Amino acid sequence: MTPPPTKLLLVEADRLVAERVTHALSASGDGMFRVRWVTRLADALDWLHRHAESSVLLNLSLPDQQGLAVFLQVSEAAPDAAILVLSSGSDDALAREAVALGAQGYISTESFDASALPLLCTHVIETQAAKHALMDSEARFRAISDASPLGILVADSEDRCVYANAVYHAIVGKGPAAAVGSSWFGTVHAGDQKRVRSEWRHAIHHDQRFQSELRFSRPGEPELWVRVHSAALPGRHAPRGHVLTFEDITGRKANEVVLRAAEDALFDEKERAQVTLNSIGxxxxxxxxxxxxxxxxxxxxxxxxxxxxxxxxxxxxxxxxxxxxxxxxxxxxxxxxxxxxxxxxxxxxxxxxxxxxxxxxxxxxxxxxxxxxxxxxxxxxxxxxxxxxxxxMTLKMAHLAQHDFLTDLPNRVLLTERLSQAIRFAVRHRKQAALLFLDLDYFKHINDSLGHTVGDQLLKSVADRLRTCVRATDTVCRQGGDEFVILLAEIERRDDAAQISDKILAAFGPPHHIGGHELHVTLSIGISVYPDDAPTLDSMLQNADAAMYHAKASGRNNYQFFKANMHAEAGHRMFVENGLRRALKRGEFVLHYQPKVDIASGAMTGAEALLRWHEPTLGLIGPAQFIPIAEQCGLIVPIGRWVLRQACEQVMSWQRAGLAVVPVSVNISALEFRHPLFIDEVSKILTETGIDPSHLELELTESVLMHDAESSATALEALKRMGIQLAIDDFGTGYSSLSYLRRFPINTLKIDQSFVRDIETDVDNATIVGAVIGMGRNLKQRVIAEGVETALQLSFLRREHCDEGQGFLFSYPLLPDALARLLKMPHAAVVA
Structure with missing residues (x-):
């Protein structure tokens, strides 16, 4: 039979912690635990007064009581329950005091191992049960007393008394004349008759010794409780009767017959004690x-x-x-x-x-x-x-409390301890200590496109490489997510930190081979040095973090030492990030549309949707000022979906107004393109807006497509099957394989404006533009030049037979109503 589930009371005010604990215990399988969750001490005490629980998981910080008083009240209400204290990390000292007062242990809610929690609870409950069993055993030893008086009766096969000793007569209050020949059941209390006769028949039928506790009725005297034992009297062919012993368990003592019976009882107790000792843990x-x-x-x-x-x-x-x-x-x-x-x-x-x-x-x-x-x-x-x-388990829990569960690197708790030690050492020996704050560049892109399993394996590989780059006295810590911190405990000068950083960046040159993928990962590193940059532990972390963000803003894959002005930049970044979140909720984004023009005829062939942010206090803000921050904080995906949906709805609005619409192109970022739901989201937007897919063009850069060319080819084929047009944006600024370029189902190549800008004076740029135009012609792809601003640039493009142009020479980005006026004249030339 399946054992009943272990009852466990969870006393925790934090819903997230309670859900994690409940899920961990529920996931143990076979319904091992039945968890009752309460959030207040009063509810816990009320429950414990009415129910017996095997174990209590207890947080000492509750809405109606905090501190050791919580533990003392719960332990008083449930003295037999095993109590485990839930600690948030900062409460460890308080949790240890509770353990000293009788708690069976404590668990950190910040980093506990969910798979180990059921085993830990089971272990603590079993340990508590074994403790109580031992206490019971000792109590039985103490309970073995001197002789207890026994009465003896011999009954024939019909249960009639043929002999009874004086102790028996004294117990039942009858003389020999009244006892002999009568059934011994006649003295049994009427309330026990049915039960005792049933037990007696069962023992006789199964040839077992009879044992029972019952009451005797004695005229004019109080009821007497006795314990009865019986043994069969052997005969040649069948038992001749039974011998019964009666122990006065009301406390009376009698003669030596009773003392001899007490010795028998003592022997029985000794046997039971032996069984108990062999059954405890x-x-x-x-x-x-x-x-x-x-x-x-x-x-x-x-x-x-x-x-x-x-x-x-x-x-x-x-x-x-x-x-x-x-x-x-x-x-x-x-x-x-x-x-x-x-x-x-x-x-x-x-x-x-x-x-x-x-x-x-x-x-x-x-x-x-x-x-x-x-x-x-x-x-x-x-x-x-x-x-x-x-x-x-204790050692493991202590290790887990100070180490990251994925990489086994020290976590922030252990880093803080070692950083404090390093600062004290630096003060005593007049040394320096450095903190390197590292963040993986574009890790979210890898995690979203290839999955968390690949992402976790990559983090392990990163941790292994970082270990090889530092000294034995240094500490590599995983801060969380894709952030790592390295403590250089003893350095002579700031250049030592720079040398380690150079070594780390060089170590990440070779790719990581994870699950059949060749992943190139770079790092952005921020450096804070004690005592020059920061006088305290907290300021070292803050300054290194600020320097790391500066490294990202400086192009990634580099390191930066902290400078005083970085906090201002960090404040600006936080202002922009918070503003972007507000802008998404309040609809502060707007789209402008810049026409694309057929160079031969001057007619408009399409338009590019360009994002602007109408910030309430600063006015209209261009994408260059907020898109990089949106990519860093992960907001680029919801912003990109808003742009795509808005552009499609605008095309449908023009179409419903009877205008001759042209395809509208939308730029797609790397994080959007690699998001596992990107294809589904595009399909959903097409369906919900009702736009003809041929009126939508998606622009992606070379670097995005070539990061994982095989996956890119698969995604592009899926988009092409929907009927969407595809373009490579900023062509020429990245590195692309011609073989992959031929495989990609691309409609348009967009020449980056950096080549077009100096086309009149830079021979190399002119050559590149001409080569791209020729390549597009051979690949049967249209070529559009970006950033066309002068008549001389336009003249060159005409001579080279470039298909389309886009730039201020033709039109600045326009609001939807302004572009609608151009759509009313579909065949009119935008520029002569």
């Missing part, structure tokens, strides 16, 4: 006053490796040998110390038991002297248990 070992082994239970045999038959009589030091787990020295035997000093002795922490075969086990134990009636020490008893698993 703790090992029990006893010695005589000379220190020779006199008893082992089954658990002690298993833990020591000594069978009871071989161990009895041997010196305790042979059977029970302990050593210090750290220095390996022989430990003094606690039983011999208990005998010598006549007191209870606990084994030293960290002790190891050396088994008979030489293997070792971590144990916890205590030894107490055994006294005779005169109070003289006659031996000792040792109670011990194997704590190898719990000790390993």
């Amino acid at each position: 703790d090992a029990v070992l006893a010695t005589d006053v000379e220190g020779n082994v006199s008893y082992l239970n089954i658990v002690a045999e298993r833990l020591t490796g000594w069978p009871k038959a071989e161990a009895l009589g041997r010196p305790l030091g042979e059977v029970f040998r302990t050593i210090d787990g750290e220095d390996r020295t022989e430990a003094e035997n606690p039983a011999l110390m208990a005998i010598r000093e006549n007191r209870t002795v606990a084994l030293a922490a960290g002790s190891m038991l050396v088994r008979r075969d030489g293997s070792e086990a971590a144990i916890e134990d205590s030894a107490a002297p055994i006294h005779n009636r005169a109070g003289k020490v006659v031996g000792a008893v040792i109670v011990f248990h194997d704590v190898s698993e719990s000790r390993a």
